[in-house]
Amino acid sequence: MDDRRTPLERTAWQVIGPPLYYCAECLLRVRVVVHPGSEPVIARDSRCTHEGEIVAPRRATLIGKGGMSVATKARLKARQAAARVTGRDV
Secondary structure (H helix, E strand, O other): OOOOOOHHHHHHHHHOOOEOOEEOOOOOEEEEEOOOOOOOEEEEOOOOOOOOOEEOOOOOOOOOOOOOOHHHHHHHHHHHHHHHHHOEOO
């Protein structure tokens, strides 16, 4: 694997977590903009020369038949807000 991340990107990966989308070969962040009804627009970092797989790590919150408790809803909203701010699934 060809790791092209900077030391700052490696530190952010360890402390905060991986980006929402990243290249499977060089581990650089990939920006994906989804447009309903059409193909997503993929913008790779200029250091990434690959056309291969994009990894999208996510956490899943499973809800049973009874729905979510207030505490679970609050944790989920906090994680969603943190993901919007940091660009990572925290």
